[in-house]
Amino acid sequence: MGGGGKAGIGGVGLLLVLAVGYFTGIDVRPLLDGELAGSSAPRELTEAEEQAGAFTSRVLATTEDVWGQIFPAQVGRPYDPPVLVLFSGVTQSPCGGASGATGPFYCPADEKAYLDTQFFATLSQQLGASGDFAAAYVIAHEVAHHVQNELGILGQVNQRRQQVGEVEANGLTVRLELQADCLSGVWARSVEGLLEPGDIEEAVNAAHMIGDDHLQSRAGRVPQPHTFTHGTSEQRARWFTTGYETGDINNCDTFRARTL
Template sequence: MRLDDFDPSDNVRDLGQGSGGGGGFPLLGLLPLFLGRGMGCGGIGMLVVVGLIFLSMSGGLGGLLGGGGGQPQVGQGGGGTGASVCNTAERRFACQVLASTEQTWGQLFQQQGQRYPEPTLNFYQRGVSSGCGAATSAAGPFYCPPDQGIYLDTSFFDELENRFGAAGDFAQAYVIAHEVGHHIQNLTGDAQRVSQAQRTLPTEQGNEMSVRLELQADCYAGVWAAQNRDRLEAGDIEEGLTAANAIGDDTLQRQSGGQVVPDSFTHGSSAQRVKWLRIGLQSGNPASCDTFNQPI
């Protein structure tokens, strides 16, 4: 994806390195990491693309996949802000993707006579403290509604390629665009409506609401890509669809050696994630992403 002409966004922070509290993420990934319905945070979320699950929708974490373990120690080092934080190849690309999403969603909101409040991209290593609580990099990328922050340990991109077989710059861009999709849901109120509904719904129905939320974020990622179709290169769309397929709940459950249990899905099957990313890519219209009133 051609983004070299974008100056890196300055809505970024370096939160430094914390020590992870528990080993690795379960390959059930995309399942609610801390899905305790009282906290609430959302994220593509991904590896455990993203990114996560709405860790809980009332104010907790959400991401592409979910997973993780233990309480991390956080806040060691870092502290930088602004575009100077985009100081590695992976970070610079992430910052350019964020800048592109800022331009795209800013224009789409303006067309509706609204202002787009931009999210902050927070880089960290191993462990981090967010407005949704503490998390480890095992959780994968996630979005936190209370502080309107996207949290990313760029080591996730290695996992995306090596563990999930989803290589390429557009696969990485999809992760970030998915988390931005959760930010859009926070602004539109969809995230809050799901959170409120989940408080009274049985677990299976609450899980379905999470799935619809995650699929909508996938669709929003596709909308962003469609709005920047002139920047796509050969193979980019296939990279994104491969990533979406790799992090479906059913695929992750099979890889973990367990049974596929649809009632436990929180992010959607591989087929569903591919479908809704494709809908966004084909339409380029946020209105096409109404996963709450359409069959998924």
């Protein structure tokens, strides 16, 4: 399924992937490329990949429900949900190529969020952010970028980033990412009835583990704030918490915040 091997998907796995795509709106074509090309080395999805697909579909459904309610109430218009591309190995998008090493991302050109099936294992085993809700937070964060796109924020920021220098562009990106963290918190508050004890702590821990300062330190580097593109661990956790505690997207305006 992608990567250099071009392995296909066995019968059971193929039916699963098609079912996930049909019932959830997830774009599974990258997973089917090897199968449609008539690969000579078919294989079924691993148990971990099956679980990732099923889990992702459930989280995506909650984001559609939540933003489908919030947009009419707080924005005054309907919400148009994104498509989630679940891939394994490598994939292509209008925003460029991606692999498991690049991490999840949102492409405004096709209004799709891209997520590698192995990312959940990376998040837990390599980044130290374990738990279902840590993974759910990451999915909600990518959907939040689509929310920003729907609100017109993403296009404005991207245009501005092209007009300024690298340091200022990085600063704008940090505000964009922290706003997405806050919007993820708004989503988390709206699914509070589904949460288990410790879920919010898992999300906050995940935010800490993927802060720019923590990741740079973990890589053996002295943190360089001018190179940050997502915000510090403290900032990411705090903005997520702000969204969770208030449930109001108006409190997620990081671009008017004097301090982050």
